[in-house]
Amino acid sequence: MTQAQSTDTLRQEIRHWLADNVPSGWREAMTNVEQEAFAQAQRDWFRKLVDAGYATPHWPEGWHGGGRSLAEQKVIFEEVARADAPRLIMFFVSLYHAACTLFECGTQEQQDKYLPGIIEGQVWCQGFSEPNAGSDLASLKTRAERKGDRYVINGQKVWSTMAQYADRCLLLVRTDKSGPPQAGQTYLLLDMKAKGITVRPIHQITGDDEFSEVFFDDVEVPVEDRVGEEGNGWAVAQATLASERGLTLVELGQRMRYSLPMITAAMREAGREDDASLRHELGKLSARVDATCALADRYLMRRISGEEQVGDASIVKLYFAETLREFTRLGKRVAGLSGQYDRGFMRGATQETGNWMVDFMNSYNWSIAGGSNEIQRNIIAERMLGMPREPKTWKLEG
Amino acid sequence: MSSEINELRDSARQVMDGSGLAAAENESWALLGELGWLMVSVPEEAGGLGMGLEAACALQIEMGRGLATAPYLSALMSIEAVSASGAASELLENLMAGADYVAASLADNAVQCSASGDGVTLSATLCAVPSADKASHILVSSDEVLALVPADSVTLTATATWDTTRRLFEVELEGVDVPASGVLARGADAEAIAAKLAVLRDFSLAADAAGGAAALLDVTVEYLQTRRQFGRPLALFQALKHRCADLKAQVVAAEALLLDNLGRLGGGNDALLAQAARELACTVYTGVGEESLQLHGGIGMTSEHVCHLFLKRAMLDEHLGAPVDSYPQALAAALLEASA
Structure with missing residues (x-):
């Protein structure tokens, strides 16, 4: 069977499966519900997708559902987006960040210990950002002190998505204050049920509370749950962050492409499908959405063939974030006054719910989180275009 | 993009770098013939290199970078028309070698066509015909007819543009009788070829824009690295970075969309793929042109600096092809239709 035939077969297979299995009316069911209802729906959908083998196509061969070629992975994403299936938001960190970090930097023992749990539905969260270490992640201060065969953690993390549901956490801590900020960091796998952890959800501008603050008060982590060497955490964290830049952006690009009809539907609803000015904006947007998909596809191919260059990922993320903003802005414009009525929000539908004000607000997740647009622009300017870095020193005048 | 096309593009980059920005038209035209660039997308059975539109666009990207003055796109359109219609192979050979040049309009034009004996009578005003004074014939293409009109049977008016890297003409046909031998296609055949020419044109404009935008950005970043104000290079200021x-x-x-869409040709929506690539690339090129002039400051306003050459080419590119606003309209119409 040629590659094209095998992806065609897979496409038909998953298309049928999705037709039978995507929970009908999930968007309505997830609108204005308590978070626990959302969490349960996520668990149910996770179970179905995992059992069918469609949640882990990016995992290596030998793991459940793994070993799919890049072309096959793309087919799965395209079809899931096309079928308007829910995204596995609650399991995003476990399936991607945690799994990719373990595959890339974890020991065999760590892989054997944690990967089966991910397949079984353990929820992971990420503990990187701190109140004073956002874009400047390197300056993080949460301390880990080595005491015998354990690390003792004290400090605070913030913007940890789904931490209130998490079983485990990818935690970046400081083990050494001397030397440059990137050095002296260590990467730990933390049990969120350990003693001394307090999770406090953050109420967001959309009404949702996806993120949490996490406080650590003498929390103990066994040394065997350290990924990489002590002091090498920054490099491991880069592997974690890279995992969301490849396939995820392919998926999100496809989601956006398949969501363009939401705008045409909104135009019809408003009786403005013949409005030349809206058509103009829509046409321009659609070219940008296609370009986002093309960028993400090409980036992924370069990553896999080892041709990736510094800054490539920043371009994809920046362009996606900006295009998503435009997408939601146009939807908001088409919806007009009615788009400003607060009709609550839908959980777990990413940024394309057709509830345009909420979508617009949520689009900031992509321009702020995971390295803000400004950070990406610095990387592109300094590391791709070769423009000089700003001087490190800064003096308060007067 | 295949490695074969990457190699072609690399060698084109060297050639364009070697001849310098906006090199003289006669010299660059001679190069096109010598290097075989006019035959890259002609099928092998017709004597070409059979490398497809991807190869032509790879070359056009580099010509956009180098502000090439030779009428490459116009020549390719005529070659495509002659090749697609299966007309005399001697003419095709001469065109591919650059020994003969048939000029094609880079705009959409209304053509009046009536039957006259075995041939046709044509009236039209063709806009944006590059280097028409060097052409033996003018290509007339519409949904009804595809014909070659001898250059001495039309009236040429040079229309000087702000972009001096191309020389455009307006070509007036007043009831020109074209014998059957000059009619390459009629009816549905002519319409199909006209659609193919529009795809070639739109993709090539996108390629010219992608190449030009990349080159202009390089020039701009280099300038910011060199120019010092307040005791530091401008490239250090985050607002500019x-x-x-x-x-x-x-x-x-823009380049990703161009290359991706070229790779999708043949799936029944070629026109849309070309229109999307053209829309984004030309928008980006004019955007880079505008920003680059500002980032250059006063030096960008001087004719001796190259910045304005790119800006003016970007502005002209945007208005070649179909009317500029028709591109987003076509893309929107397709989306609305698909979701009806």
């Missing part, structure tokens, strides 16, 4: 980073992302995105 971020603008360059945004432009870089746009330039890379």
Whole structure:
């Protein structure tokens, strides 16, 4: 069977499966519900997708559902987006960040210990950002002190998505204050049920509370749950962050492409499908959405063939974030006054719910989180275009 | 993009770098013939290199970078028309060698066509015909007819443009009788070829824009590295760096869409693929042109600096092909239709 035939077969297979299995009316069911209802729906959908083998196509061969070629992975994403299936938001960190970090930097023992749990539905969260270490992640201060065969953690993390549901956490801590900020960091796998952890959800501008603050008060982590060497955490964290830049952006690009009809539907609803000015904006947007998909596809191919260059990922993320903003802005414009009525929000539908004000607000997740647009622009300017870095020193005048 | 096309593009980059920006038209035209660039997308059975539109666009990207003055796109359109219609192979050979040049309009034109004996009588005003004074014939293409009209049977008016890297003419046909031998196709055949020519044209304009935008951004970043104010290079100021980073992302995105869409040709929506690529690339090129002039400051306003050459070419590119606003309209119409 040629590659094209095998992806065609897979496409038909998953298309049928999705037709039978995507929970009908999930968007309505997830609108204005308590978070626990959302969490349960996520668990149910996770179970179905995992059992069918469609949640882990990016995992290596030998793991459940793994070993799919890049072309096959793309087919799965395209079809899931096309079928308007829910995204596995609650399991995003476990399936991607945690799994990719373990595959890339974890020991065999760590892989054997944690990967089966991910397949079984353990929820992971990420503990990187701190109140004073956002874009400047390197300056993080949460301390880990080595005491015998354990690390003792004290400090605070913030913007940890789904931490209130998490079983485990990818935690970046400081083990050494001397030397440059990137050095002296260590990467730990933390049990969120350990003693001394307090999770406090953050109420967001959309009404949702996806993120949490996490406080650590003498929390103990066994040394065997350290990924990489002590002091090498920054490099491991880069592997974690890279995992969301490849396939995820392919998926999100496809989601956006398949969501363009939401705008045409909104135009019809408003009786403005013949409005030349809206058509103009829509046409321009659609070219940008296609370009986002093309960028993400090409980036992924370069990553896999080892041709990736510094800054490539920043371009994809920046362009996606900006295009998503435009997408939601146009939807908001088409919806007009009615788009400003607060009709609550839908959980777990990413940024394309057709509830345009909420979508617009949520689009900031992509321009702020995971390295803000400004950070990406610095990387592109300094590391791709070769423009000089700003001087490190800064003096308060007067 | 295949390695074969990457190699072609690399060698084209060297050639264009070697001849310098906006090199003389006669010299660059001679190069086109010598290097075989006019035959890259002609099928092998017709004597070409059979490398498809991807190869032509790879070359056009580099010509956009180098502000090439030779009428490459116009020549390719005529070659495509002659090749697609299966007309005399001697003419095709001469065209591919650059020994003969048939000029084609880079705009959409209304053509009046009536039957006259075995041939046709044509009236039209063709806009944006590059280097028409060097042409033996003018290509007339519409949904009804595809014909070659001898250059001495039309009236040429040079229309000087702000972009001096291309020389455009307006070509007037007043009831020109074309014998059957000059009619390459009629009816549905002519319409199908006209559609193919529009795809070639739109993709090539996108390629010219992608190449030009990338080159202009390079020039601009280099200038910011060199120019010092307040005791430091301008490239150190974050306000300027971020603008360059945004432009870089746009330039890379435009090229990604261009190459991706070229790879999707043949799936029944070629026109839309070309229109999307053209829309984004030309928008990006004019955007880079505008920003680059500002980022250059006063030096950008001087004719001796190259900045304005790119800006003016970007502005002209945007208005070649179909009317500029028709591109987003076509893309929107397709989306609305698909979701009806």
